[in-house]
Amino acid sequence: MGTLLCFHAHPDDEAIATGGSMARAHAEGHRVVLVVATDGAHGEVPDDLGSDESLADRRRSETAVSAAALGIDRVEFLGFTDSGMNGWDANDHDGSFWQADTDEAAVRLAAILLDEQVDVLTIYDWHGGYGHPDHIKVHRVGVRAAELVAERMPTMRVLEATMNRDEMRRGIEMAKEMGADDFGPTDDHGEEFDPDAPMDDGNPMGTPESELTLGIDVSPFVERKRAAIAAHRSQVSDQSFFLQMPTELFAQAFGREWFIEHDREADGSGPRLGWMFD
Structure with a gap:
């Protein structure tokens, strides 16, 4: 059995991006570790937030519920502040992940990699999927941390979690075609979401299929994934498209997770269906 460490930017990213893979790894007897870079303090503030409770407190608690749903064995927060969306003033705040020294952050992550003797590390693609500053930083810090441990952990695999734009x-x-228009995501203006449109950094969503190397079937675990998403109640309401989607449509949309493997070249033919521990 091996150890999977998924490195994510904010509480709730783990459920959406790699929740199925984490649940599958747990079910197959692997150890699963989640590292969250930031406190998520610039998320949506729920109406029921107590006077003595911060949003970061709430999101940490929600992450524990999500972790239980997915079978995560260890959760660690790197200790940085949420940088907010691209262009926000929060990008420049002291203590924000976006402003963090990449090597300093990588040393923190590397210490956990070494402690756990990780076999598979997941990060994000080069533009963090959709250009969020903290997601981009996860890519940079994850790549640097892998370099720092390379001599002591030469067999550790690095996979970039991303979205299959064509899918x-x-x-x-x-x-x-299924008549489910009302269940589709919309952009910030309420218009139909277009994965080919410019996202936060001016690039389209995710990665073209031709540049992916691995697709993982997580369809047996989509209900756990959905439960993990629902655990983040402050950010995901009952009316969100994640929870409103019919079961069949949710399974179709989230039953596979997509990666770019650092130890495999994309040949333009699209990703193979396989498993990160193969």
């Missing part, structure tokens, strides 16, 4: 496009069309 998203097909999924939106399938939802329309």
Whole structure:
């Protein structure tokens, strides 16, 4: 058995991006570790937040519930502050992850990698999937941490979690064919979401299928994934498209997770379906 460490930017990212893979790894007897870079303090503030409770406190508690749903064995927070969305003043605040020294942050992550003797590390693609500053920083810090432990952990695999842009496009069309327009995501202006449109950093969502190397079938674990998403109640309401989607459509949209493997070259033919511990 091996150890999987998933490195994410904010509380709730773990459920959406790699929740199925984490649940599958747990079910197969692997050790699963979650490292969250920031406190998520710039998320949505719920109406029921207590006077003696911060949003960061609430999101840490929600992460524990999500971790239980996915079978995560250890949760660690790196201790940085949420940097907010691209262009926010929070990007420049002292203590924000975006402003953190990459080597300093990588040393913190490397210490956990060494402590756990990790076999598989997941980070994000080069633009963090959609250009969020903290997601981009996860990529940079994760790559640097892998370099720091390379001599002592030469067999550790690094996988970049991303979205399959072509699959998203097909999924939106399938939802329309199923008459489920009301369950699709929308952009900040309430318009139909377009994965090919510029995101926060001016790039389209995710990665083209031709640049992916691995797709993982997590369909037996989509209900655990959905439960983990629902655990983040402050950020995901009952009316969110994640929870409103019909079961069949949710399984179609989130039953596979996509990665770029650092130890495999993309040949343009698209990802193989496999497993990160193969």
